Structures are given as C-alpha cells and as structure tokens.
Amino acid sequence: MPISHPSFGTLADDRIIIFDTTLRDGEQSPGFSMNLEEKLRMAEALAELGIDVMEAGFPIASPGDFESVRAIAQKFSKDGPVVTGLARTSAADILRAAEAIAPAARKRIHTFVSTSPLHMRVKLRMEPDAVLAMVTESVTLARNHTDDVEWSAEDGSRTEDDFMCRCVEAAIKAGATTINIPDTVGYALPEDMYRIFAMLRERVPGADGVVFSTHNHNDLGLAVANTLAAIRAGARQVECTINGIGERAGNASLEEVAMAVRTRADAIRQRTGIVTENILKTSKLLAAITSFDVQPNKAIVGRNAFAHESGIHQDGMLKDAGTYEIMTPESVGWAKTSLVLGKHSGRAAFRDKLKTLGYELGDNALNDAFRRFKDLADRKKTVFDEDVTALVDDEVVRGHDRIRLTGLSVSTGLGMIPTATIGLDVDGVHKTGTATGDGAVDATFAALRQVFPHEVELQLYAVQSVTGGTDAQARVTVRLAEDGKHVDGQGADTDTIVASARAYVHALNKLMAKRERTAPPDLALRAG
Structure with missing residues (x-):
C-alpha cells in the first residue's frame, strides 16, 4: 500500500528511494577523504544523477564534517535531494546534526544505536532495556528538529528477532519515518535479509506506515544481492554508494543496484529515479577526486564491462x-x-x-x-x-593547487648519477631545486623534498599505462603517510618521470589539506 512520508508525500507502491552515503560511509574508507570543494562537486553530481536522499556527513565528527554538511544543506532547493546528517544517540550528536542540516529545504536526521548482543555487551556495555530507552529518547529529540527522522539498528543482521521488533516498534512510536536495518559487517546471506524484513513488516505494529531501508556491506561480496533480497521483501529505501566505496570491503554499489532493478524489471517490480545515463560520469568523477580507479572488471562502470575479446x-x-x-x-x-x-x-x-x-x-x-x-x-x-x-x-578536476609543478629536468643513464632539477610554485612563489638519487624517480622526489621540505613516508608507488603503445600515457599513483594520515595522489603524462612528479605533488596537496582538518572526537560508534 502507498506510504505517506514527510519528505516524499505519498510514496507509490513501486518507487524505491535511493539513499546515497558516498559522502559519509564512503568517505570513511581509508584514503577516500574529500575536502569541502570536492564534496560540493560530488554532491552536485549526485543530485544530477537523481538520488533521493544524500547523507552529507557526520556533523559532530569534526568541524570540517560539520561545515561540509551545512554547505551541502544550503546548496539544494525543494527540487533537490533530502540532505541528511548522521548522529549517534547522544543529545550532542543530534543537536549538532540538526544545526548542520538546518538550512536545507528538505532535511533528515539519521540516528543509530547498536542492537546486536555482541555490540551491546562489548561496545556499548549496556543492557537491552537501556538501549531500548535510548532508541526512544534519540528519535524523540530528533523529531523536535525535523519531521523526517531515520533510525538505524547497527549490526541489525546479527540482532535477535524479538529485541529487534521491540526497538523498531519503539522507534516508530517515537516518530521515526524510516527504519533502517543494516548488515553492518557484511555477514548476512540474501535469505537472511529477506526473512528479517518480512518478519519486521509482519510483526511490528505500525510497520505499514514507515519506509523500511536496507544498508549492506560487501565483506562477503553479497551487498548488492542482499539489497535486492531486501527490496523483494518490502524494503522501500536502498542505502548505497558510487563505485561501492565504504568501510572495509565497501557498500552496495549504487550503479549495480540501479541497473539490476532496471534490467530485471521482470523479476523486480520496483523502479528508481536514477538517471542511469549519468552513472559513468559520476563514477569517473569520484575516481578522479579520490584517486582510486575502479577495477577493470567492475560491473557497469569498469572499462571491461562492455568489452568483448572472445x-x-x-x-x-x-x-x-x-x-x-x-x-x-x-x-x-x-x-x-x-x-x-x-x-x-x-x-x-x-x-x-x-x-x-x-x-x-x-x-x-x-x-x-x-x-x-x-x-x-x-x-x-x-x-x-x-x-x-x-x-x-x-x-x-582537482582543486588542490597550493603546490604546482612548473618544470622538471632529469639526467640519468648507465654509469651516471641520476640528477633531477624541479620547479614548483608554492603558494604563488616560484622555487627550484636539484638533487641526486637512486634512479630518476628517487632523484625527482628528493629534489621535490628539497624545494618543499617535509617528512612523510612513501608507502606506494605504482605505474600503469593508460592506453597501449610506446607513446602511451603513464598514470602514476603515489601514497604518502604522515602521523596516521594516508593520501593517494595521481598524475598522468607520456613521460613516466613527469607523471611521477605530478602524482607526488597531488598527494602533497591532499596531505596539506588534510592537515588543516581538526582531528575528530571519538568515533568508536559508527553506523552501517
């Protein structure tokens, strides 16, 4: 039956809400952090893709997260996506999320708490009745700031049925309009997800008046399969990310879910509002911003997805x-x-x-x-x-430009000491330096460190050919680490040494941007 929802009005029986968490859960994966400009660019692309709900971040995590959620909240009109901020059950989290999303034309607070026996015992150190009380308190507080509130049961796939029903009922009574059951650790099988959603819709009073949502991780490679099973069991919202990025092995891939629903309309009677023709460019934008290319055989957006050699x-x-x-x-x-x-x-x-x-x-x-x-x-x-x-x-595409490569000359060969001279613009000031090294690349990086002194660990240096042939462009990836922070930079050129310098400079710019971000508070409790 149709559901009345504060953000979507009367939701048609066959309509699936696409909840994109690329900017929140996706950004939590190591090396995938984005600055404000990149988040705004990505948010605009996601809106053009046709997503319904955009989880813009975790406002209490850091001042940077708060600013990005607030900036995204200011960006879209009523025709744009619902802008969501994540919050734990504490009043401080919820109030911070409410403040961040306040400018949004359409807004939601997403609050969560762990419900599995393991998480309650080890992580929360709380009894089930205390957790149940937190569900009611957090949803009630969130409803004081917006009509659209989502409640999530972290580690839902390993939660006992009876307790899950009690929590969902409490959340609905407190005013939650969306109920999300995440497979936080990627443990479930498709039949598990189908059973959970069917059970909740049958047993919980008021279940027919809320939207059920599914959020699946890919630890066993089953995130998309579990998402489709949940849809067939009555879930009306899908939580996913571009390219499937996210914690550990990632989340359900938006492009795979959207195209499975579209391609198998004979078996899945629902539809999404995704403009599928925009999928590839959105995927490529994310890859460029994060410096992580998708694997060649990735479904839908991998370069081999429509290639035939046999x-x-x-x-x-x-x-x-x-x-x-x-x-x-x-x-x-x-x-x-x-x-x-x-x-x-x-x-x-x-x-x-x-x-x-x-x-x-x-x-x-x-x-x-x-x-x-x-x-x-x-x-x-x-x-x-x-x-x-x-x-x-x-x-x-990249907006990091405090350091710019302006010139590079390298001399090397058999019996010669590799020597590199590099030119950089650093905050508008031109500087040059010369250094030797154990090979052309090492000499280039040494010259770069001479011009712009810094202490970082080079953890990865990888070269791949963009196209074939001896005149192919080389794409180089460089990973730098500093005080537990990891960043990846990429550079491309027909000259591998130039590409290497571009990649290193790109990584340095990202690292400098990351230094400016204040260290977040305790994030031991994370959703999904």
Whole structure:
C-alpha cells in the first residue's frame, strides 16, 4: 500500500528511494577523504544523477564534517535531494546534526544505536532495556528538529528477532519515518535479509506506515544481492554508494543496484529515479577526486564491462548485441563509438569529447585542458578517451593547487648519477631545486623534498599505462603517510618521470589539506 512520508508525500507502491552515503560511509574508507570543494562537486553530481536522499556527513565528527554538511544543506532547493546528517544517540550528536542540516529545504536526521548482543555487551556495555530507552529518547529529540527522522539498528543482521521488533516498534512510536536495518559487517546471506524484513513488516505494529531501508556491506561480496533480497521483501529505501566505496570491503554499489532493478524489471517490480545515463560520469568523477580507479572488471562502470575479446562473443555481438549484452553501454553513459582525437582536432571537437565523457568545464578550465591536449597530441599519434580523461583529471578536476609543478629536468643513464632539477610554485612563489638519487624517480622526489621540505613516508608507488603503445600515457599513483594520515595522489603524462612528479605533488596537496582538518572526537560508534 502507498506510504505517506514527510519528505516524499505519498510514496507509490513501486518507487524505491535511493539513499546515497558516498559522502559519509564512503568517505570513511581509508584514503577516500574529500575536502569541502570536492564534496560540493560530488554532491552536485549526485543530485544530477537523481538520488533521493544524500547523507552529507557526520556533523559532530569534526568541524570540517560539520561545515561540509551545512554547505551541502544550503546548496539544494525543494527540487533537490533530502540532505541528511548522521548522529549517534547522544543529545550532542543530534543537536549538532540538526544545526548542520538546518538550512536545507528538505532535511533528515539519521540516528543509530547498536542492537546486536555482541555490540551491546562489548561496545556499548549496556543492557537491552537501556538501549531500548535510548532508541526512544534519540528519535524523540530528533523529531523536535525535523519531521523526517531515520533510525538505524547497527549490526541489525546479527540482532535477535524479538529485541529487534521491540526497538523498531519503539522507534516508530517515537516518530521515526524510516527504519533502517543494516548488515553492518557484511555477514548476512540474501535469505537472511529477506526473512528479517518480512518478519519486521509482519510483526511490528505500525510497520505499514514507515519506509523500511536496507544498508549492506560487501565483506562477503553479497551487498548488492542482499539489497535486492531486501527490496523483494518490502524494503522501500536502498542505502548505497558510487563505485561501492565504504568501510572495509565497501557498500552496495549504487550503479549495480540501479541497473539490476532496471534490467530485471521482470523479476523486480520496483523502479528508481536514477538517471542511469549519468552513472559513468559520476563514477569517473569520484575516481578522479579520490584517486582510486575502479577495477577493470567492475560491473557497469569498469572499462571491461562492455568489452568483448572472445571470438565467439565478438561473432555474437556482430549479429545481435543482445547475445552477450543485457544492457546497452549508452544506458549507463558509455559511448558506443569513440571520436578519435589528434593534433589536428579543434576546440569544438575537444569540447564535444569532454561533454561525452561527462565533463562540463568553464572557459578557463577548458583552455587549460585544451592546451594540455594539444601538447599531448603532439607527442601521440592518437589521443584516446582514456588519455583525455587522464589529462583532465590530472589538471582540471582537482582543486588542490597550493603546490604546482612548473618544470622538471632529469639526467640519468648507465654509469651516471641520476640528477633531477624541479620547479614548483608554492603558494604563488616560484622555487627550484636539484638533487641526486637512486634512479630518476628517487632523484625527482628528493629534489621535490628539497624545494618543499617535509617528512612523510612513501608507502606506494605504482605505474600503469593508460592506453597501449610506446607513446602511451603513464598514470602514476603515489601514497604518502604522515602521523596516521594516508593520501593517494595521481598524475598522468607520456613521460613516466613527469607523471611521477605530478602524482607526488597531488598527494602533497591532499596531505596539506588534510592537515588543516581538526582531528575528530571519538568515533568508536559508527553506523552501517
């Protein structure tokens, strides 16, 4: 039956609410933190994708988290997504979340508490009746600040049925409009999730008047399967992230859930409001911001998702694409054919290619990107889509620019001592330095440290080819660590040493931004 919801009005029987937590649970994964500018850019892309609810952050976690949630809350009108702030059951958490989301045209407080025997005994050190009282108190307080309140049972998949029913009933009576049952540790099987939701909808008084939500982690690779099982058992909200990022092995992947619902409409009678054609560009934006590419065989957005090498498959595709593709590449934003770019290509063709790849650049950014494209085209016979993506991500997408690489010269060879001279603009001041090292890359990094002194640990240095051939662009990933903080930087260039310097500078900029963030308070209690 239709449900009346404060944020969505009368919710149609077949409508699934997409709750995106990329900016909260996704950002909690090591190395995936974003600054304010990046969060705002990502929030805008998520809204264009058509998500319904945006969990913008954990406001009490740090001043930076509070500021980002508040900035996102100010960004969208009533036509935009519901902006949500996460809160534990303490009054301080809930009041901080309420303050952060206050400017939002449509807002929600999401509060949670652990309900499994293990979590209550070890983490909370509380008896079940005390936890039950916290459910009522926290939801009641949250309802004093917004009509839209979500309550979550952390570690819900390992919670005893009777206690779960008592908690859900208490949350509904206190005014919760959405009830979320997370598989916080990725323990459940699809049949477990189906049983839990079916049981709650049957046993709990008032269950027919609230939206049930599912939030699944991927520790056993079952997050999407468990999400679909929950939908079939009556869950009306799906909590997920772009590219499946999140704690440990990640969350249910938004793109996989959305396309499973769309592709298997014969078996799943629900629909989402996702603009699926925007999926790929949203995925690529997140990968650029976080410096984490998706694996090649990742469903929907991996570069091999619509690639066919087997002769049998190629033969079938030539006869009828439906033989080996259950959805079209265009339906998720892939271009079926590629416009080949080269040194004779003009600005119009380049702008069109950027638009096809999901980039909308202002005039200044377009000029910078076009200049770099022309430089690249002079060095490569053919510029592929991957090349364009790499150069735009490397220079335009990122907003970290306190340190900029302006020049690099390296001399090395058999019997020679590798020597590098580097030029940097640091906060607008041009500086140069020269150093030697154990190889060209080591010398480059030593020169960089001479120009901009710092003490960090280089934990990862990885090189991959963006495209094939001897003139391929190299994409380098560098991971730096400082006082427990980890950041990844990426750089691309046809010269591997230049790409290495770009990656190191990018990582340094991210580390500097991270230094400015105040250390968060105790976050021992985290949702989902």
